[in-house]
Amino acid sequence: MSNVPHIVSSILDGLVATAEAALGGIALTVVLSLIAGLALLSPRWPVRAIARVYVEIFRGTSEVVQLFWLFFVLPVLVGFQLVPLFAGILVLGLNHGAYGAEIVRGAVRSVPKEQYEGAVALNLSPVQRMVRVILPQAFVEMLPPFNNLFIQLLKSTALLSFISAGEIAERGELLVPVFGADIGWIYGTELVLYLLLAILITTGMRALERAAARRLGRRPSARADRVLAGGTG
Amino acid sequence: MNWDWQAAADSIPLLLKGLLVTVELTVLGSLVGYVLGLVLALLRRSGIPVLSQAVWLFIEFVRSTPLLIQVFVLYYLVPPTTGFKMSAFVTGVVALGVHYSTYAAEVYRAGIEAVPKGQWEAAVALNLPRSRVWTAVVLPQAIPRVLPALGNYTISMFKETPLLLAIGVLDVLNRAKEVGAETFRVVEPYTLAGVLFLLVSLPASLLVRRLERRRA
Amino acid sequence: MIRFSGVVKRFGEHVVLDELDFAVAPGEFVSLIGPSGSGKTTILRLLMTLEKVDGGTIEVGGEYLSHTRRGERVVPADEKHLRVMRRRIGMVFQQFNLFPNMNVLRNITEAPVRSLGVPPAEAEQRARELLGMVGLEDKADAHPTQLSGGQQQRVAIARALAMRPDVLLLDEVTSALDPELVADVLRVLRDIATSTDITVLCVTHEMQFAQDVSDRVMMFDHGRVLEDAAPEKLFSEPEHERTKEFLRAVIERR
Numbered sequence: 001m002s003n004v005p006h007i008v009s010s011i012l013d014g015l016v017a018t019a020e021a022a023l024g025g026i027a028l029t030v031v032l033s034l035i036a037g038l039a040l041l042s043p044r045w046p047v048r049a050i051a052r053v054y055v056e057i058f059r060g061t062s063e064v065v066q067l068f069w070l071f072f073v074l075p076v077l078v079g080f081q082l083v084p085l086f087a088g089i090l091v092l093g094l095n096h097g098a099y100g101a102e103i104v105r106g107a108v109r110s111v112p113k114e115q116y117e118g119a120v121a122l123n124l125s126p127v128q129r130m131v132r133v134i135l136p137q138a139f140v141e142m143l144p145p146f147n148n149l150f151i152q153l154l155k156s157t158a159l160l161s162f163i164s165a166g167e168i169a170e171r172g173e174l175l176v177p178v179f180g181a182d183i184g185w186i187y188g189t190e191l192v193l194y195l196l197l198a199i200l201i202t203t204g205m206r207a208l209e210r211a212a213a214r215r216l217g218r219r220p221s222a223r224a225d226r227v228l229a230g231g232t233g
Numbered sequence: 234m235n236w237d238w239q240a241a242a243d244s245i246p247l248l249l250k251g252l253l254v255t256v257e258l259t260v261l262g263s264l265v266g267y268v269l270g271l272v273l274a275l276l277r278r279s280g281i282p283v284l285s286q287a288v289w290l291f292i293e294f295v296r297s298t299p300l301l302i303q304v305f306v307l308y309y310l311v312p313p314t315t316g317f318k319m320s321a322f323v324t325g326v327v328a329l330g331v332h333y334s335t336y337a338a339e340v341y342r343a344g345i346e347a348v349p350k351g352q353w354e355a356a357v358a359l360n361l362p363r364s365r366v367w368t369a370v371v372l373p374q375a376i377p378r379v380l381p382a383l384g385n386y387t388i389s390m391f392k393e394t395p396l397l398l399a400i401g402v403l404d405v406l407n408r409a410k411e412v413g414a415e416t417f418r419v420v421e422p423y424t425l426a427g428v429l430f431l432l433v434s435l436p437a438s439l440l441v442r443r444l445e446r447r448r449a
Numbered sequence: 450m451i452r453f454s455g456v457v458k459r460f461g462e463h464v465v466l467d468e469l470d471f472a473v474a475p476g477e478f479v480s481l482i483g484p485s486g487s488g489k490t491t492i493l494r495l496l497m498t499l500e501k502v503d504g505g506t507i508e509v510g511g512e513y514l515s516h517t518r519r520g521e522r523v524v525p526a527d528e529k530h531l532r533v534m535r536r537r538i539g540m541v542f543q544q545f546n547l548f549p550n551m552n553v554l555r556n557i558t559e560a561p562v563r564s565l566g567v568p569p570a571e572a573e574q575r576a577r578e579l580l581g582m583v584g585l586e587d588k589a590d591a592h593p594t595q596l597s598g599g600q601q602q603r604v605a606i607a608r609a610l611a612m613r614p615d616v617l618l619l620d621e622v623t624s625a626l627d628p629e630l631v632a633d634v635l636r637v638l639r640d641i642a643t644s645t646d647i648t649v650l651c652v653t654h655e656m657q658f659a660q661d662v663s664d665r666v667m668m669f670d671h672g673r674v675l676e677d678a679a680p681e682k683l684f685s686e687p688e689h690e691r692t693k694e695f696l697r698a699v700i701e702r703r
Binding site (some may be wrong): 010029056057061062063064065066068069072073076077133155156157158159161162169170172176183184187190192194195199200 | 357399424
Binding site (some may be wrong): 290349351352354355356357358359360361365369370373424 | 539686
């Protein structure tokens, strides 16, 4: 029992790395989702094709495999080794960016056609159309699925334990051989931490959703049953 | 380029053995997950507040925490406390099943709620026994609707199985790691492992998308 | 056969039925008319136990429907009692509500077999008889989606009759149908009225039908019975101003 404070503080040490990986991963995901999502909607087919290939490859292969590949194979091919945290953020971003691209694409397409037509009638350029009319409306639609995606990403940070990035799961595994009797405390602490982080993310996203909906002058829509469409879990 | 075709070819038999294990894990995990998921969904609707809440808590907890940690809990924590030992493979199936049952429970819930209220009312009006209302009217309408979503989750499960290498399950990735350790060539086995995933998951996704479209 | 005593029904703040009293004799065909929201459908739903009363009691065939007698006291009915009472009551809905995962025959036989314990062969025979009565003998193996609205509604009527109810509730059963299909359904209802002694409560907007077929017509407004008379009297010499207004508006439409 007296090991518990040590266990908890030890695992908390991993919180920084988990948070860094998660935030970095989320940032990269957002960027890639926007770029690839809009590219999927481009009228030019080479742009669409490139985005489609990216999305299918990263959605179609396992994240763990991608992690191993980036960390163990890439150095052999290009000559330099990626720092674990960086490799982790890269994989998290590339993988979830592919799913995010579909979310962006779906949300933009869900904006009623009349909005496009109104923007064209006002003689806005394509960029202005997208930035000032379409995206703000699509934004609110995107938030609930992105909430789910970011929580998936958070859960995936645990995979970085395979490449020693110093995050929560790895800290736990380092303690197991030493504190065998207190295994329940080790995993319990880890699980509670992840749960709290997930709640943090959801709270943030819901606040964002309310703010965005207010700017559009409407109450946030009840979450459509995207679950039926099979989403990202 | 640093690619050795011979090394690639040599690694294939072992990788395929691993792929078989991966597929087995996915199939069994899905079975466990989708049956347990239905149980959870029905318990949520049981009308007994304590039970309903407990199930909800369980679902949220399992859904929001990493599968990897849940695998460790099942493999390292459960045996010493309960004396019940499971092989790595079985642990994997149980972990995948329980984790995905929480996703499936949500899917079933949405499917059940999509059955028009009039169907329930007609069943009550005809005085059908409660069990028949579920088995003859509601579930036959709810389940076909959610099959595409369940299909997508199976594909997700398929792609998550490699993390089981952490407890020694001999799936594709673990076999690739073996080959890499023995031959000191990592490029071919790991790349091929990725390709194998693509070769299975892409057609599967297309199939599910076609199923989705046919229902729409 | 049916008695409402001081029945109160609220939906949130809104009082739909306010101390409603009325009675229906066995075998009567009673049409309920009146504007939307006047509570007519609520009455049917209460009888079919789809809703619970907030006050007052409902009796069917001399026994309490909404409550049970415990010694001296009268308490709200539990599910077991409701299941027993429900056997006497059947309902046909505006949206038909046929089960899309079963063919027509099974739609009709499912409840008799599963709820009344009728042997499958006997249930099937009765189902075919009923289909004959509604003019759809050849559709026994068809699927609800293959039938027109009017045909589906006739199947729904057969389905309700298969349970041999003492009371049949009809909730605007022709309102969702294209005009051409309405006549066939009304013909079936006319047959039921003349050839059986089932007690029928029919909420409808088909005034001509109500006038021809009913033994009694009740005009509702704001959850109360405004007028209650034989069709000849109510349609030609209505007493209340509201009734006159309503009839004028509805009949003018045709």
